[in-house]
Amino acid sequence: MSRADSYEIEVGGEADGGDRVPDLSPREAFERWLGRLRASKADSTVTSYHYQLKLFIEWCEEEEIDTIGELTGWDIETYETTRRNEGVELLSLNKEFRTLKLFLEYCARVELVAEDLPEKVDPPDVPRDAHVDETRLEHGRAELLLDYYAEHDYGSREHALLALAWYVGARLGGLRGLDLDDYDSADAYLQFIHRPREETPLKNGRDGERAVGLPREVCEVVDAYVADHREEGHDEYGRRPLFTTTVGRMSQNYTRARMYLATEPCLxxxxxxxxxxETCEYVDYTHASKCPSSRSPHQVRTGSITWQLNRGVPVEVVAERVNTSVRVLKRHYDQPTKREELEERRREYVDRLGFGANGDDQS
Structure with a gap:
């Protein structure tokens, strides 16, 4: 995430030097908590927490709750009722109150609020399927898109970007942060490296660092892109990005826009x-996200993960390739349809249902 896209945190003041806990306002306590998180969390996570609790902090100020220590369980209940009456979706409300609970646990730990206050935050239950974004790039469409690029626009930036996103299942930030030296054509792999000080962090920090193998056909696409279409240049830190524009490394928003453009079905x-x-406004990258059938980097990732699992790649291997836990992968990304389960996962067993050692009728 670039500095322009990230939320800059102003850390709250220190204690007065004595034994007394300072009377911090809700905003000061919140800024102090976010400041501590920045040392160990990705910018995107801190920014997400900021936006999830921004309205709560503003509500406290409107209710003239001057210090965080004044906050009560009734205040929390009143705020939840207010948000529900505003028509907030249950999933969004659940995320807001889970984050509020984390914040208040910090406040209780440093004695800014009563020890039992976090226990009074009760995030609303959400049906399991509400956590899943079922919009994904289907594997059939991915194949048709990659076939199109192979025939009509081989080795273009969009071709290489989509090929890596699909065959790896990487996040947007991981793809954007790749350097030319992170790609090894001879040994057919990519390295994902956490470089927060140079504005290319990985979501899971150093735990997200890994090497991921590539099929030879994908390497050939990337090789063609590097040889014929990549804009030579450096970013502001002197690094040579894999995916470039005329001014250096692609921004988060620009990378996202190019993926929307790369997945338009009219290709x-x-x-x-x-x-x-010829006349559709969606073919301009600035409007590609408005196309109802284009797909975001996250939706390409979701489709890729489902496809890798359906192809029989063990769940533990897929989790390592895409840098997530097996639990999260199964809950959020493993979305096979009943037909896909039949055709992909069970076919090898169905084929064994015959007489004879190998499924052949030898009678």
Whole structure:
């Protein structure tokens, strides 16, 4: 995440030097907590926490809660009722109150609030399927898109970006942060390296660092991109990004926009929405996200993970490749349809259902 996109935290003041706990306002306590988190969490995580609790801090100020120590369980209940009456989705409300609980646990630990106050935060239950974004790039569409690029725009930036996103299942930030030297064509692998001081952090910090193998056909695409289409240049830290523009490394927003553009269905079929590609505004990268059928980097990642699992790659291996836990992978990304389960995961066993040692009828 670039500095322009990240939330800059102003850390709250120190104690007065004595034994007394300072009377911090809700905002001061919040800023202090975020400041501590920045040392161990990715910028994207800290920014997410900021936006999830921003409205709560503003509500406290409107209610004239001057110090965080004044906060009571009734205040928390009143705030939840206020948010529910505003029509906030249950999943969003759940995330807000889980973050509020984390914040208040910190406050209780440093004695800013009563020890039992965090226990009074009760995030609303959410149905399991509400946690899953079912919109993903289907493997059939991914294949058609990659076939299109192979025939019509081989080795283009969009071709290489989509190929790596699909075959690796990497996050947007991981792809954007790749340097040319992180790619090894001869040994067919990519390295993902956490470089927070140079504005290319990995979501899970150093725990996200890994080497990921690539199919030879993907290496050939990336080799063609590097040889024929990559803009030579350096970023502001003197590094040579793998994915570049005329001014250096692609920004987060620009990378996201190029993925939307790379997954538009009219590249390989007639527009499903009846538009003419020659005049459609969605073919401009600044509007590609508005196309109902284009897909974000996260949706490509979701489709990739499901596809890798359906191809029989062990769940532990997929989790390592995409840098997530097996538990999170199963809950959020493993989304096979019933037909996919039949065709991909069970086919090898169905084929054994015959007479004879190998499934062949030898009678």
């Amino acid at each position: 390989h079929m007639s527009c499903p929405h009846g538009n003419d590609r």
